[in-house]
Amino acid sequence: MEMNQTRRIVLRGAGSFGALSALIMAGVLKPTAAFAADWNKAAFEAKDTPAALKGLGAGSTADSKDLVLKVPDIAENGAVVPVDVISNIPNTTSIAILVDKNPTALSAQFSFANGAVPEVSARIKMGQTSLVKAVAKAGDKFYIAQKECKVTVGGCGG
């Protein structure tokens, strides 16, 4: 199917992964030793979004319509929330996904080398309703897109 191909292209194109927390697609993507090399300890252990952004070197961020973040309005399962990010900003070299209300805000960071298509699909874990943010780096500038994703106890519908 079209979707499978897209995802496979994404996997091939996504050059070197920075690091992945709470990764999705268990069994498809397996962490390897290579991931550890770029581990940004300060960013990934930051307790809140401002500190995580600082760890990423993103002192200031600008809103961009060219950064497309797709996340469900309501999560079907807070343990595996699908997030897709596509950056149409020229020369995008990294994309990070952050969840404001998670105990550690930075969920994932992806790096793109040699003109790889800056498009990622991830499954992140969310403990509660929160703003989800995508931050892209292009040149020495950082761009941001955000959307609320609700995590609910469920039941009672219809």
Add this chain to the structure above:
Amino acid sequence: MSSMNRREFLQILAAASAAGFALDSRLAWGAGKADAFYELPRFGNVHLLHFTDCHAQLLPVYFREPSVNLGIGGAAGKAPHLVGEKLLKAFGLKPGGIEAHAFTYLDFEKAAKTYGKVGGFAHIATLVKRLRAGRPNALLLDGGDTWQGSYTALQSKGQDMVDACKLLGVDVMAGHWEFTLGDKRVLEIVEKDFKGKVDFVAQNIKTSDFGDKVFEPYTMREMNGVKVAVIGQAFPYTPIANPRWMIPEWTFGIQDDNMQKTVDEARAKGAQVVVVLSHNGMDVDLKMASRVTGIDAILGGHTHDGVPQPVVVANANGKTLVTNAGSNGKFLGVLDFDVKGGRISDFRYKLLPVFSNLLPADADMAALIDKIRAPHLPKLGEKLAVSEGLLYRRGNFNGSWDQLILDAIMEVQGAEIGFSPGFRWGTTILPGQAITFEHLMDQTAITYPQATLTEMSGEQIKMILEDVGDNLFNPDPYYQQGGDMVRVGGLEYTCDPNQKIGSRIQDMRLKGKPVEAGKTYKVAGWAPVAEGAKGEPVWEVVARYLRDKKAIAPRKLNQPKLVGMKGNPGIA
């Protein structure tokens, strides 16, 4: 158009009143006049007949519309959030007539006795046949919530409704409660029973691993020389509102982007009319209609709103009609488009109430229903108790049927607080009517019926009420799940729907004393969505209570004190 019919209809009513008839049944109307009520002249060349959320009600029922259906934020004061006189006024319906009875709760008991029961597949079948006779090649669309809601549907895993819908001549179907029969059963029906007969469509269901489609997103039909695409939209929050473990490999969601792609694809393939058969719920449909372009009409359900006329929503490229066709077999929507030179030039819409006294039963359908019910008649007919008051379910906060369930599960299980889900299905019982086992199953027939007894802290109780409150009152429809507020027994509280999550629920009290965050309370409930839940089916618990009480006095509804809702036309 419909106004013509309405005028005729009002004349009939006036004549009947002037002649001093008691308006009860066909006798008062005269058979010819009753038939005129359902005479809807053909308009145009594309004809869509639509019913939704019948909840497996094969026989005629009583069904009371809500007196509380609040709209919050941008939805305040707009359809479908209008009740009683405000609804009549907004749609130009005459108070006191048969239509006022169909669309509102006003004077319900008296009007129900006058006009009789509504719906019933044998009566719907007659109406469908009549409409099809005057509308060649009309499509019959079933919006879903069809295979759940009765004892026979539960026993047969939806087979009774599948057979009835095939006999009725359903062409296209969408879904929600269907999925609570489990993914395998749904696929079995779609791939075997429905094959070559009924198209089960859903653009927003994908496999959760690679995002492959599970069902066809849409079907293209040629009608009287016009290509018509019908796109399916399943209830987007099925895995949240209902047990996810029953459909573990599927993911849902609203999926605006994919809807747009599907519309564009259908147009590119020559569709001159594109409609969505939706189980979003009306508020979500209204928002979707403003964001996705190229849809001529969204024929909606889920929220069970009987809306007499479509809401016309403007978007970037045109306009989309949004309808909602009520529930429990009470209504049949008729949408006619006139397509000239590849474009829609005009439309007519009428939401016809199905009064079973005014439509003779179709013999074939009646025979099928008899056959379905025959093995179960002794069980269905068991009289558990007599109700002295009106028992109904609809309303944002509580209904007398829900209160009765709460009273039963709390007393039988020795709980101080009760929670009952805010379902919108379930039929109505008039004062003096016996409550049969069948009636009880109309309120409780689900595939995860366990009655539960849980110890919860005051903090957890507050969290649950806030969570469900946000599903109902979040001002952004895409964050709503449809359904109503969880019904609460024992616990008193104040609700301020205009607040944000965390601040809507206030002043929680038990027997006058404030509920303490750290204290533990015994809470009775039912319908747990978690896998492996244990407990007796709730109908057994309630049946024991009813048999023991024999006579059920009118219920005292436990409803929250409301803040900030004064003047809202969504409350009586």
